[in-house]
Amino acid sequence: MKKLLTATAATALMAGAAMAEDVKIGVILGFTGPIESLTPSMADGAELAMKEVTDSGLLLDGATVTSVRADSTCVDAGAATAAAERLVTSDKVDGIMGADCSGVTGAILSNVAVPNGVVMISPSATSPALSDAEDNGLFFRTAPSDARQGEIMTQVLLEEGIKSVALTYTNNDYGKGLADSFQQAFEAAGGEVTISAAHEDGKADYSAEVGALAAAGGDRLVVAGYVDQGGSGIVRAAIDSGAFDTFHFPDGMIGSKLEENFGDEIDGSTGQHPGTDSPGVAKYEEIVAGAFDATSPFTPESYDAAALIMLAMQAAGSKNPADYKEKVMEVANEPGEKIYPGELAKALQILKDGGDVDYVGATAVELIGPGESAGNYRQIVIDGGKITTAKYR
Amino acid sequence: MDFLNAFVALSNFVLVPAIAYGSQLALGALGVTLIYGILRFSNFAHGDTMAFGAMIAVLATWWLQSIGVGLGPLPTALLALPIAILGCMLLVLITDRLVYRFYREQKAKPVILVIVSMGVMFITNGLVRFVIGPDDQNFADGERFLISARDFKEMTGLEEGLAIKTTQGITVVVAVIAVALLFWFLNKTRTGKSMRAYSDNEDLALLSGINPERVVMYTWLIVAALATTAGVLYGLDKSFKPFVYFQLLLPIFASAIVGGLGNPLGAIAGGFIIAFSEVTITYAWKKVLTYLAPETLEPSGLVQLLSTDYKFAVSFVILLIVLLFKPTGLFKGKAV
Numbered sequence: 001m002k003k004l005l006t007a008t009a010a011t012a013l014m015a016g017a018a019m020a021e022d023v024k025i026g027v028i029l030g031f032t033g034p035i036e037s038l039t040p041s042m043a044d045g046a047e048l049a050m051k052e053v054t055d056s057g058l059l060l061d062g063a064t065v066t067s068v069r070a071d072s073t074c075v076d077a078g079a080a081t082a083a084a085e086r087l088v089t090s091d092k093v094d095g096i097m098g099a100d101c102s103g104v105t106g107a108i109l110s111n112v113a114v115p116n117g118v119v120m121i122s123p124s125a126t127s128p129a130l131s132d133a134e135d136n137g138l139f140f141r142t143a144p145s146d147a148r149q150g151e152i153m154t155q156v157l158l159e160e161g162i163k164s165v166a167l168t169y170t171n172n173d174y175g176k177g178l179a180d181s182f183q184q185a186f187e188a189a190g191g192e193v194t195i196s197a198a199h200e201d202g203k204a205d206y207s208a209e210v211g212a213l214a215a216a217g218g219d220r221l222v223v224a225g226y227v228d229q230g231g232s233g234i235v236r237a238a239i240d241s242g243a244f245d246t247f248h249f250p251d252g253m254i255g256s257k258l259e260e261n262f263g264d265e266i267d268g269s270t271g272q273h274p275g276t277d278s279p280g281v282a283k284y285e286e287i288v289a290g291a292f293d294a295t296s297p298f299t300p301e302s303y304d305a306a307a308l309i310m311l312a313m314q315a316a317g318s319k320n321p322a323d324y325k326e327k328v329m330e331v332a333n334e335p336g337e338k339i340y341p342g343e344l345a346k347a348l349q350i351l352k353d354g355g356d357v358d359y360v361g362a363t364a365v366e367l368i369g370p371g372e373s374a375g376n377y378r379q380i381v382i383d384g385g386k387i388t389t390a391k392y393r
Numbered sequence: 394m395d396f397l398n399a400f401v402a403l404s405n406f407v408l409v410p411a412i413a414y415g416s417q418l419a420l421g422a423l424g425v426t427l428i429y430g431i432l433r434f435s436n437f438a439h440g441d442t443m444a445f446g447a448m449i450a451v452l453a454t455w456w457l458q459s460i461g462v463g464l465g466p467l468p469t470a471l472l473a474l475p476i477a478i479l480g481c482m483l484l485v486l487i488t489d490r491l492v493y494r495f496y497r498e499q500k501a502k503p504v505i506l507v508i509v510s511m512g513v514m515f516i517t518n519g520l521v522r523f524v525i526g527p528d529d530q531n532f533a534d535g536e537r538f539l540i541s542a543r544d545f546k547e548m549t550g551l552e553e554g555l556a557i558k559t560t561q562g563i564t565v566v567v568a569v570i571a572v573a574l575l576f577w578f579l580n581k582t583r584t585g586k587s588m589r590a591y592s593d594n595e596d597l598a599l600l601s602g603i604n605p606e607r608v609v610m611y612t613w614l615i616v617a618a619l620a621t622t623a624g625v626l627y628g629l630d631k632s633f634k635p636f637v638y639f640q641l642l643l644p645i646f647a648s649a650i651v652g653g654l655g656n657p658l659g660a661i662a663g664g665f666i667i668a669f670s671e672v673t674i675t676y677a678w679k680k681v682l683t684y685l686a687p688e689t690l691e692p693s694g695l696v697q698l699l700s701t702d703y704k705f706a707v708s709f710v711i712l713l714i715v716l717l718f719k720p721t722g723l724f725k726g727k728a729v
Contacts, residue, residue, distance in 0.1 A: 199701075208671070211675075215695060240542075242542020242546070
């Protein structure tokens, strides 16, 4: 308690002493709650970008960037809103890197960011519902919407010449959301989904589920589940009963466990998961240099989110969200010089000189539609019992 | 040809899985019914007794595999089964000595024993998770299929494949042997007869000089053997996961009650009734009907009565119907 008090006092002092040109960015992530193991690396990623910018001394004529952390809890919308409110009204942050989980992100956006006019860039909220959220142009995300994976899946299957599929999904928000967006995209493209059936995770026997899927038929079975849960059970039962020979796997199913469980029994099956062959990943790992786990999920997205906020400020020449919100899309997309992790100083200089940048970052950022990442996917095919890369898209 | 295809599709997705599942349920229900008939209470710990027996079988199988002992095409778990049965017998005898005997001497009411068995259930449940963990464990080895769907299609030239897993075959064979042994024991041996006498009329049995503690001990030993066999077969055929055995309690009790609690023959029939209802009601009949019906009558929907999510609801409903209209069960057991 004493420590906390001292820390709070110190923060308050620092806040008081901050000079006008200093920039503050709120980092609101679920430091407690279901994804608390991921968030420290995510925050480190974002703060790495801030440090890089501060060290360069180029942002808005030498502004220093400070990070203010807050806890989104990932699940408690009330607590997240209060924490964000504190960031905006008492800490007076100029932008928010966060939040993490889709539910709290939506709550902070509508309750805090929009009323106060603060820009928010989430590194990890993937719910399709956020695409149409009312945001006054203030909300962006460096993670793709799950709807995007549905479209990519459709493209992969149609290119393979598959017109009719059976679809099963794990019975939760992830499975249902992905299955719905896939079905919508696939049917819009002229494909046929013969059945869309949920499966529960953690059962011993999936022969009844597979019986229904087999009765509906289809050229391929799409399994939107988890590889170490029911998804593998479905695939096992489908192979055993001879119902389906080939499958299509979205991201939840792709892992070394898949090779381990089935080997060459699923040869010819396809799939896709987020991934990129952009050189940004390697450069990111290089600059992190072991300070924290650079491969932890959504860590590079966090670096990119923070970098985008600061680059947009530089492009607008102002740290006022109302000014720089227009610039986020500009710095993220073409035209301009490609910017990789560790080159933020170069980008700031180009922008200062009135040039254009195309921020690629650690995750090959490309913002589309309502300001969300287009997402890069690695298309895979199972060949000889191994997951092999077909291509990146 | 269409008729054959329909039959093969039906066998592949309904008959074969339901027969295997029914045998597993029947073995489980036999244990519940014996306890109810002789010890006179519903043993809620039965599912977790199965899990405990199966757990020992898993551990023994791993040990046998590590020293390179196997049965060739048959799963090593069959060799581990006797070890597991011994281990499970030890467990039930210890719990009987520590827990149930106390209440028996007090002549506790059945409802108290039911609650006590729930306590035993939670402890056993925790014990199993403590030893082997809550996750899936795979211990099946040997040849996977008696006949695989692909081979069947090539052999017969039919459009539909029929797969019979080795574990399904073993389940049925072992279940038949176990049931035959049980009935021989109950009907032909002196101990079996004294158990039946004790079940029919406790006082009369005591008067004729039957030692009740001996009867109780033999009952537990048989129940442990049945529970372990059922647990191992289920784990082999599907997969071993402690929580799943807890869930199995419902269909097992439904089987025992539908057949008539305390009636071994009823338990077997109940097991198959529950298994076939669960599978047929949640099966999508589209494929079979498409083969059988003339083209104009082909179904466009899935023809599925209930989504597979409601599998357990089927046992509930059957249980309710039987209790409403024939509380003693189909085969005249004791009223619940």
